[in-house]
Amino acid sequence: MPEQPQRSMIEIKNVTRSYGAFKALDDASLTIREGEFFSLLGPSGCGKTTLLRMIAGFDNPTSGSIAVGGQPMEGIPANRRPTNMVFQSYAIFPHLNVEQNVAYGLKRLKLQGGEEKRRVEEALAQVSLTGLGKRLATELSGGQRQRVALARALVMRPKVLLLDEPLSALDKKLREQMQVELRRLQQAVGITFVLVTHDQYEALAMSDRIAVMFGGKIAQVASPKEIYQRPVNRQVADFLGGMNFVKAEIVEESGASLVVDTLGFGRIKTDKPKAFVRNGGGATLGIRPERLRVLWDNATAKFEVAGKVVERHYFGEITHLIVEIPGLEKPLSVTETNDFGADDIPVGTSIRLAYDPEALVAMAD
Amino acid sequence: MTAAAEGAPPLRMTRARRNALLQSEPVQGFALISPTFLYALILLVLPILVVIAHSFWTQHYLTIDRTFTLENYRVALTEPIYRDLLWRSLYISLTVSFFTVLLAYPIAYFISFHGGRHKSLWLFLITIPFWTSYLLRVMSWKVILGYNGVLNSGLMGLGIIDEPSTALLYNSSAVIITLTHAWAAFAILPIFVSLEKVDRTLVEAATDLGDGPLRSFLRVTLPLSAPGIISAALIVMIPTVGDYVTPKLVGGKDGVMIANAIQAQFGKAANWPLGAALSVTTMLIVSLMAGATVLIIRALQRMAR
Numbered sequence: 001m002p003e004q005p006q007r008s009m010i011e012i013k014n015v016t017r018s019y020g021a022f023k024a025l026d027d028a029s030l031t032i033r034e035g036e037f038f039s040l041l042g043p044s045g046c047g048k049t050t051l052l053r054m055i056a057g058f059d060n061p062t063s064g065s066i067a068v069g070g071q072p073m074e075g076i077p078a079n080r081r082p083t084n085m086v087f088q089s090y091a092i093f094p095h096l097n098v099e100q101n102v103a104y105g106l107k108r109l110k111l112q113g114g115e116e117k118r119r120v121e122e123a124l125a126q127v128s129l130t131g132l133g134k135r136l137a138t139e140l141s142g143g144q145r146q147r148v149a150l151a152r153a154l155v156m157r158p159k160v161l162l163l164d165e166p167l168s169a170l171d172k173k174l175r176e177q178m179q180v181e182l183r184r185l186q187q188a189v190g191i192t193f194v195l196v197t198h199d200q201y202e203a204l205a206m207s208d209r210i211a212v213m214f215g216g217k218i219a220q221v222a223s224p225k226e227i228y229q230r231p232v233n234r235q236v237a238d239f240l241g242g243m244n245f246v247k248a249e250i251v252e253e254s255g256a257s258l259v260v261d262t263l264g265f266g267r268i269k270t271d272k273p274k275a276f277v278r279n280g281g282g283a284t285l286g287i288r289p290e291r292l293r294v295l296w297d298n299a300t301a302k303f304e305v306a307g308k309v310v311e312r313h314y315f316g317e318i319t320h321l322i323v324e325i326p327g328l329e330k331p332l333s334v335t336e337t338n339d340f341g342a343d344d345i346p347v348g349t350s351i352r353l354a355y356d357p358e359a360l361v362a363m364a365d
Numbered sequence: 366m367t368a369a370a371e372g373a374p375p376l377r378m379t380r381a382r383r384n385a386l387l388q389s390e391p392v393q394g395f396a397l398i399s400p401t402f403l404y405a406l407i408l409l410v411l412p413i414l415v416v417i418a419h420s421f422w423t424q425h426y427l428t429i430d431r432t433f434t435l436e437n438y439r440v441a442l443t444e445p446i447y448r449d450l451l452w453r454s455l456y457i458s459l460t461v462s463f464f465t466v467l468l469a470y471p472i473a474y475f476i477s478f479h480g481g482r483h484k485s486l487w488l489f490l491i492t493i494p495f496w497t498s499y500l501l502r503v504m505s506w507k508v509i510l511g512y513n514g515v516l517n518s519g520l521m522g523l524g525i526i527d528e529p530s531t532a533l534l535y536n537s538s539a540v541i542i543t544l545t546h547a548w549a550a551f552a553i554l555p556i557f558v559s560l561e562k563v564d565r566t567l568v569e570a571a572t573d574l575g576d577g578p579l580r581s582f583l584r585v586t587l588p589l590s591a592p593g594i595i596s597a598a599l600i601v602m603i604p605t606v607g608d609y610v611t612p613k614l615v616g617g618k619d620g621v622m623i624a625n626a627i628q629a630q631f632g633k634a635a636n637w638p639l640g641a642a643l644s645v646t647t648m649l650i651v652s653l654m655a656g657a658t659v660l661i662i663r664a665l666q667r668m669a670r
Contacts, residue, residue, distance in 0.1 A: 058572075094589070104584075152574065
């Protein structure tokens, strides 16, 4: 990962957007740094698109403030903001060809001596559309339309590029290819990208940092790795892939660690996350299915738990095992690669699972 | 086997083939349009053919000489009176279409972009004038524009003019004003429909790329609603060229149009062939003008890019 520039590009301070009694966004504060690929991740209706549209200027906060590049955005209409947007539907002008679409925003600038043409060609090259300039929007595939939308925004050289679910209309293979390309493009141009998505893998794969949102509130802002490994609560943990939850009783709490009693895993000492605020005597431990490993034959591990396979789901390169552990109210789900034959473990087999206490994350109830 | 038994299979085949024919899409399509088609054929195509035939004949007092002649067309195209009437009709209909579209566009735009939940209510309100007869609506313009009319009394009451103006009624302007009002709804609807089809995100995209409200309207909304403008212009232009009632009632001497002359030939003047030739000429010129309008608006649309 390149060195992170630490200067802030977007400052969102206590922004609330209400529609009558409903709050689409509730007291959200956020700093997006210059040159980073930032994702707003959350289920539909969590307020992520509302926030993006407020940065673009299509919507205004009921209260709170937004600044872009150090400049307060209050009262500045969308057409005078240093941001450009890639719309979910791409919004390609149907009466213009590719070149005219890309040059749309430049026309107003009245660039001298072939500068406009040069910039359009440069933008088309950036998104690998060289040579398609004369095509009409109706003659383009979904992926190509997406690239036109991207080129049309990039050609304006905005301080911030806003992307509203840009990949959701593409099929899986093309989507994965575009994720890689978008990330590469962002690093090449160095512009701050703000992406709105409901697809956790998309956010994890592309972003420098992610803000996870639920019900108009920002739940956690962190790097993809931290969000995945150290989610602050069950909601965040659940939204980003599978997670096993184990009920725990806090026995001892110190500055950096917790000692808890669980029914299935016994007494465990685990790291205390910085954001952990105790709420009564209970807590929840989370462990990702792939952090539980099947112990073969007579292999042993320092930390293990025994149970019985009750279900098996085959997914090609991996197998999901559902393992019942005596004492746990919900069986654990385990993801195992098929290299060693996890796909051949019969249902009903008694097995032992190894885990690393480091992989357990404590969450307040 | 008997001969009858041998004959049976082909009979069944025929019936099967007939069923297949009746179920084929083109045949079903023709069957579906045939009542309308016959109606149009009998009441539209045949009369037009009769009119075209008449235009090549000659009237001799009470009888019609059916030898082929182009004399009627020579008169229709070269006699100054008919040429003037034709020009005036074209001028009036073009002016009416222009102003109707110009006035209808903002209304259609308002309903489409700012009508909110009440779009159908607004459209319904626009149809209200049609609840009264066209004649009554023309007469009401007489009341407004007349010597002792609403407009004159109003202007005099305000002290803007000293005596009633006679320039308001019985001229081509009166015809233009009346027709523009009468055809407004027919222009609003097609423009409204084409504005409804304009994707609102496109306007947002234009704004995002730096356009203010006026620029995004001129560069995105207006060109994308051009089909509606073309339909509106044609819907108004084609029938108004041949309008008869309006010039008769509010046009006076200066507002006479070609339809009044045609009516005179079929009526008082009793020269059906000349009336027919005038009709055919008008029809051809209207077709040409309609085609030209489409081409001009398309060219403007291309230039706007």
